[in-house]
Amino acid sequence: MSDETSTRQPERVEPVREQPTPDGPEAAEPAPEGRERAGAFRFLRAILLPVLAILSAFVVGAFIIVLSDAQALGLIGTDPGAALGRAWSIVIDSYGALLRGSIGDPGRLFGALLALDWNGVKAAFNPLSETIVSATPLIFTGLSVALAFRVGLFNIGAEGQLYIGALLAVIVGFAITGLPWFIHAPLAVAAGFLGGALWGFVPGILKARTGAHEVIVTIMLNFVAYRTVDYALKTEFVQREGRNDPISKIVLESARLEPIIGGLRAHWGIAIAVAAVIFVWWLLFRSKWGFEFRAVGLNPRAARYAGISPSWATVMSMVIAGGLGGLAGASLMLGASHTLTPGFSPGYGFDGITVALVGATRPAGVLGAALLFGALRAGATPMEAATGTPRDLVVVIQALVILFIAAPALVRAIYRIRAERSLGTEVFARGWGS
Amino acid sequence: MTAIAAAPRSLTLAERRARTRQRVLGIIYLVTAAVMVVGFALPVGDVTSTFTLNLGGTAITVPDLVLPSAATGYLLAGAVAFAGAIQLTRGFGARWALVLGGVAAAFVFGFLVWVAAGQSMNLTGVLQSTLQRSVPIVFGALAGVLCERSGVVNIAIEGMLLTGAFVAAVVGSVTDNSWIGMIAAVLAGGLMAGILAVLAIRYRVDQIIAGFFINIFATGLTSFLAVRWLAPYQQELNRPEVLGAIPIPLLSEIPILGPILFRHNIFVYFLFVLIIVIHLGLFYTRWGLRVRAVGEHPKAADTVGIDVYFVRYRNVILGGMVAGLGGAFFTIGSTGGFEREMTAGRGFIGLAAMIFGGWNPIGSFLAGLVFGFADAVQSRLSILNIAIPSEFLLMVPYVVTIVVVAGLVGRTRAPAADGKPYVKE
Secondary structure, eight states: OOHHHHHHTHHHHOSSOSSOOSSSGGGGSSOHHHHHHHHHHHHHHHHHHHHHHHHHHHHHHHHHHHHTOHHHHHHHHHOHHHHHHHHHHHHHHHHHHHHHHHTOOHHHHHHHHHTTOHHHHHHHHHHHHHHHHHHHHHHHHHHHHHHHHHTTOOOTTHHHHHHHHHHHHHHHHHHOOSOOHHHHHHHHHHHHHHHHHHHHHHHHHHHHHHOOOHHHHHHHHHHHHHHHHHHHTTSTTTBOTTOOSSOBOOOOGGGOOOBSSTTSOOBTHHHHHHHHHHHHHHHHHHSHHHHHHHHHHHOHHHHHHTTOOHHHHHHHHHHHHHHHHHHHHHHIIIIIISSOOTTOSSSHHHHHHHHHHHTTTOHHHHHHHHHHHHHHHHHHHHHHHHHOOOTTHHHHHHHHHHHHHHOHHHHHHHHTOOOOOOOSOSOOOOOTTO | OOHHHHSOOOOOHHHHHHHHHHHHHHHHHHHHHHHIIIIIISSOOSOEEEEEOOOSOOSSOOOOEEEEHHHHHHHHHHHHHHHHHHHHHTOOGGGHHHHHHHHHHHHHHHHHHHHTBTSEEEHHHHHHHHHHHHHHHHHHHHHHHHHHHTTOOOOOHHHHHHHHHHHHHHHHHHTTOHHHHHHHHHHHHHHHHHHHHIIIIISOOOHHHHHHHHHHHHHHHHHHHIIIIITTTHHHHSOOOOOOEEEOTTGGGSTTHHHHHSEEEHHHHHHHHHHHHHHHHHHHSHHHHHHHHHHHOHHHHHHTTOOHHHHHHHHHHHHHHHHHHHHHHHIIIIIOSOOTTTTTTHHHHHHHHHHHTTTOHHHHHHHHHHHHHHHHHHHHHHHHTOOSOHHHHHHHHHHHHHHHHTTSSSOOOOOTTTTOOOOOO
16 A cells, blocks of 8 residues: 555544644635634534533532431431531532642642742642642553554553553663663663553454453453562562562662652653653554554454554554553653552553543543543542542542443433434444454 | 375364464473473472371361372373373374363472472362362352353453442441341342443443443442441441351261361352352253353344343343352451452452353353462462462463463353344344
8 A cells, every 4th residue: 555545545534533634625615713613613522521421420429428428417317408518518628628639729829929939839839740740640541541442452451561661660760870861761761661562562462363352361461460560579689678578679860750840749751741642643643553553443354455454553552552551650660659669550550541531532632631530639638638538539430430431321311412423432342252 | 004194185274273282282281391390390309298188177087198299290290291292293182171181280289299398288278278269259250151141241340349348248247147248248249230231231331341430430439438437437337247167067077078168158158059050050941041142142032032131131130149249258258347459359360260261150160269279379388488489370360361362272262242232123
């Protein structure tokens, strides 16, 4: 297939165009303002369901807060009014604390600005910085899952890829000495990518060669990854000197991703993450490989007929997806914790699935969704500290978001929205019978 | 050999594949034998391995099994090498699975002899804890079998186990009766499965995503409630009575087998019954024929008047109830109190056991035993001070499952319509 045909074909295969390009065939189509309005409308339409899904999840979450509160329940019998008041106040308190823990307190920020207290301003930005810290790995894992989705693959293994990526990044981070930072840090990041890529290659090649379902293989590989890390942390090479508990040596200064602003934890990993967003967008929608990936994802038979090898696309996309998962681990190790412990990830790999679904498998959507869920993660602990509402609430909310996103019919039924044409992105994986 | 038989004949694809697999297996056997010689027989000196077979309580005691460590190792390795040679040259035909099982058994026994070299190991104890550890895995696997045979993929076993564990602990504590806790756990598992069924069948949500939702939801909700309710009211809400072991009269007196099989709590006996009932039900009754028809070819089943949706709803919910019962084992069947995320991935090992067991109740049970055995041996290793990392034994279930789904050795096949929503025309 020549390059010329491959660049022209996306117009026909792709079900929804991402955005109108300024030049090209559409130039002769509707007037500029009309097109702009259509674009804005399409954007609103695209985010309508995710927004409603998130909203619904928070509403159900509020019910869970109230129904689990013994005091509010106890008041229902005696004083319904007070029960309602109590219910209202704990929900507002909890969600308020969640918001303050993830975005910050505007009052504090203004106060610090007026007092010209630089440290105060920094402290006011701390919640936002924590959100970015949590969002960074989520962007990577979200991209990992989203990329695989586009090729018709369900990558449940981002968590395992993250673990192996973290392991390799840490090893390169402490074992190689005497390098300047501009070589060492990229090297450690690359090691993370490589580790994840290896962990993605296995399900990819097995799927392509033997048809083994990637969901089963990636679930199993997650556990193999946990045990591998457990094992590595016991070896003399990785375990920190003089320690008996499983903890790795510390990543050297030269391999670290430094904080963007001193004193805040948000680190340069976010820049790599944003670059990854742009790269995946370019890969999927502007490169020949991406076209082939999406063609295989939409219809492997048609893709094969067009001369694209589905096996190749499967392996290659899983390698890249795995590598992105590995980058998540690398960013955690090199940017945030600088040392590896078992169970260091609170499920960022699995959150990646939620992020990819909420972001509708679009790179920009993934970025937005990752920031949202990063905010939830960042705000959860302060919320528990301030109000006593357990931080696991955000896990429940996240589950509900998945539910409402995955079952758009449910959301449509609740809000009485007319069903629109299927965008072809609602059903991703097939059963494992085939 | 006559000239006709020797004449070159082009092989069909299937034959070539079979031949490749035969050779691969043969090479694997030979490598296994080499590993056994180098790993198990050579390093041990002139010592013996002692296996205690008594676990106390039985009237008849059995003498200990004392084996010369190195000689036994060589003998087992020799047997495996012999099997490998035959496999490589002419193959075992239809009996390959039997031989594979034998080789695996020889390897495992050789490993145990090596572990116990110069020491003593209670083999009966290991086997008893094997069964103990495989209980939740097999419950999970049976839940998966029920769901997936009817064509609904269930990766939510973990969430259902966790729900069962939580509900059993709480209801068992509140009512002060663990039997009521057990029933509540069964119902709660069924409820979770009901959600999965509605999502998968009615709303045709991708079944993997639906299962994923159940897992996260169950994890989040049980952890949330554990902090909210159980932590402050530990005494009132999280102190269920543990259902103790019920030795079966007479049977539990049998040497070796008695302690292994018949001195457990009620969950293990329920498990035995369920395995038999589900096996007979699936393969020898009209009910099972319908279930399998729906799982393999729903359209055909629909055409002959089977209500596909009803069969699927029923089976998914039944599966959830089985998983709920298995979950109850974690609390009222073993440790008592609920702890957050206490199932620790057992549901996924159950999923692995179901796949390894070929979507079969008995196969799942055997697979669960294999995984439980790896777990039991792993926990003994630290006591015996063996330098092998227990992590590798813990990886066994996952690696075995990957090998099986990839068809590298033998292949199991999922029901044809597993995971595909059915749309009635």
